[in-house]
Amino acid sequence: MRFFSKFFATLLAVVLLPAFMAVAQTQTITPGDNLVVEGIPPIPVSIVQSVERYTNFRAASLASWHPKRREMLISTRFADTPQVHLVKSPLGARKQLTFFPERVAGGRFQPTQGEYFVFSKDIGGNEFSQNYRYDFATGDITLLTDGKSKNSGGIWSNKGDRIIYTSTRRTGKDNDFYIIDPLDPKTNKLITQVEGGGWGPLDWAPDDSKILAIEYVSVNESYLWLLDAASGEKKLITPKGGKEKVSYGGAIFSKDGKGLYVVTDKESEFQRLAYVDLATMQPTYLTTDIKWDVEDIDLSDDGKNLAFVTNEDGTSVLHLLDTATRKEKPLPKLPVGQVLGTNWHKNNEDLGFTLVSARSTADVYSLNIRTNKIERWTESETGGINTANFTDAQLIRWKSFDGKTISGFMYRPPSKFTGKRPVIIDIHGGPEAQSRPGFLGRLNYIINELGVTVIFPNVRGSSGYGKTFLQLDNGFKREDSVKDIGALLDWISTQPQLDKDRVLVTGGSYGGYMSLAVATNYPERIRASINIVGISNFVTFLERTEGYRRDLRRVEYGDERDPKMREFLLKISPLNNASRIKKPLFVIHGKNDPRVPLNEAEQIVATVRKNNIPVWYLMAKDEGHGFSKKRNIDFQFYATIMFIQENLLK
Incomplete structure (x- = not known):
């Protein structure tokens, strides 16, 4: 039920050797024209060959059951991006139904007859999703939304004749409610106007007369409403203004x-x-x-x-x-x-x-x-690798600067690697997300073949440990979570199997900020850092993130329009402390990122380079908040492996 973004999402993504890359006579690979590559040395074909099997993992997720038959829609990737497939029986053939260069989300059967389904798709990772109808009889695909605004996938009525969804088309930032009969796009109708980007539908009443909706303010505060399906009138059913935020x-x-x-x-x-x-x-x-x-x-x-x-x-x-x-x-x-x-x-x-x-x-x-x-x-598919031999997660705990117990998950390399092992600290985004045991995909190459221990910490502010813990990094307490990583570095130094002198820190989104913050606060204790779609300046981030999410982020990070908070945010922003970054940095970003705009990457790259610190920079023109296309994920992985070899393992 929670939204979360987990670093290395692009490295954990499911993934075939990219057809776009040309192999030059010098036995290096050439990135596609969609990639901007700066400071990254030529990548030898030998790296591609050594990691190939680890780039061929796939995954599948359930999208929707057929209402009458024991069949389902799933999401999986055969080529470059995840698409909708039909599976008619357990372990049956996966029949691909959508074929787009962009990833397709959802796949929601019409809930009474199942003769068509509705799915969502954006362009280039911009997250301005549009809804479409796929008809089984003809294979035709029909656009249901305006083609420009950000739209949610929506929820079917029980009769299966309408979908309620949210769209920002009125103001660009408010998630208003719309109802549509997908068989007739002309029925599309705005029923309820709201203020804010945190609104969404949850369910229809059994008689379809009312709709249950949520108003999300922050991870610690939300409210339930009832909407009249005919008039759009809304009624608050969970009170506001109490002593306790719920x-x-x-x-x-x-x-x-x-x-x-x-x-x-x-x-x-x-x-x-x-x-x-x-x-x-x-x-x-x-x-x-x-x-x-x-x-x-x-x-x-x-x-x-x-x-x-x-x-x-x-x-x-x-x-x-x-x-x-x-x-x-x-x-x-x-x-x-x-x-x-x-x-x-x-x-x-x-x-x-x-x-x-x-x-x-x-x-x-x-x-x-x-x-x-x-x-x-x-x-x-798992690239022909026996994944039963992969390392399992080990729950670890350590004391932070204020006595709080912080936990995380550690993955050790196989026993063939002896001596103290180098460490990668991989910090999740959110910040209200949580690192959890799961399939590490490509990261297994780093563990199994390079002999690196990988630790996923859940610093204060992570979900899963109670609402008090969740709020320990809010506002002026932001850098307390960075100190949790400082305490983790202390813990690493006490572990006989870990090499405290070979540590790399990385993260995506908020985890990208964390990796930069560790690089500025503990420069002598790490070998290098990788920042994926991360925040480098909280003020410029809050001023430029898309309007529909700006107020939601201010609740977490603080309101940059308040002078005292603005001063604090500027003080702790890695961009304004970049002179303290002493070790090599790798910055990865998507041009179309609506959450953390590209400027956050460009400004930290330019500033750190002025200090004569080696900076690798990779930008994809056809991606957003993390890479989703296999060919781009592959190139990012090859470059990441080379960065690790150069800066952590040597």
Whole structure:
């Protein structure tokens, strides 16, 4: 239910040897014309050959069940980008339905007949997604939105005759609500105007008369509303102005429409599952005994069973609740990893989900709750590598500067590597995300073949550890999270198997800021840093990030329009401390990034170069907030391997 961005997302992405690259007579590869490459030495073909199998991992995720048949839409990549595929049986053939140069998101069957589906797609990673209809009878694709604004994928009505979605088309920054019959794009209608970019639909009432919506203010504050599906009139159902800020991670109507199943941290440190009676708005908490966040819920079509997933120290645990008795039903144990996107079939027996673990790339499964039988629907390629031998995550903990316990996950290289091992610290984005055990994809090459230990820390401000921990880096406390990495460096120095003198720090998005901040605060304790789509100056970032997300980010980072906060943000920004960066830097960015604009990369590159520090720079003209096209991901990986070899391993 939470949004998160995890560094090295581009390195963890599923991925075939890129056809765009020319091999020169000098046995180096030539980047495509879409890439701007500065300061990066020619990449030898030998690197391409040595990593090739690790670039051929694929993954699959569940998009939608067919309403009448036991078939599903999935997302996977055969060529350069993920597209929508149809799978008609467990481990059946994957039939590709969409063929675009850009990645395709969603794939939501019309929920009564399944004769068409709706999907979303942007251009060049700009995140201004448009919705389209795919007709099975003809294969025709029809644009449903305006082609210009940012649109959400939307939610189907129960009758299957309408979708409610949000769009920024009115102001460019407010997520207004629109309703459309996808069979007739002319029916598109604005029903409710709102202020802010944090609004979204959650569910339709069983009779389709009302729509449940969320107003997201921050990771610690959100509100639930009811919208009248005919008039668009909205009614706040969770009060504002109380002493406690409350977050709702999700909500759905009960089958009779008299209540809601919600995920909330109201009166709790963690996100709990609760039933809320709409007549009294009084919650009944259903998971008080679980001291971890509930993060995903889905109700069966008959309303009898509620599936939910808990995040227990980074590991997903699947649960099944009988809504009549409100007691859990026993389920078979799943491998340690992450369970994503639970989705009931209308037969009320099959629960579909995506499962990923350290030794298994993301694939689609279903669980029959009558028989407890688990079936695998996809078996994604792993480049011919036996992933059962991959290293598993080890949970580690260390004390920070103020006595707080910080945790993370460590992946060690195989035993063939002896002596103290070099370390890569990989910091997640968000900042309210969480590093969790999962399939590392290409990163396994760095661990298995280069002998590097990789640590994914969850510094203060990470989700999954309670709302108090989540707020420990807000506003003027921003650099406390950087100190958590300083404490991690102290911990590394005490570990006999780790080399404190060979440490590289990296991260993406907010993790990119963190990697730059570590490079400015602890320059003598690292060998190099990699900044992917990261923030270099909080003020210029807040002033230039897209309007629909600017206020949402101010809640987390602070409002740059306030003089005292502006002064603080400028003081801690890596750009204004770049003279302290003493070690080589690699900066990676997409030209079309709407979240962290390209200027954030350009200004840190120019400034650090003035100090005569080696800077590698890679920019993709056809990407946004992280690379999504395989050919670009491949080149980034080759360059990253060479940067590691030059600056960490020598």
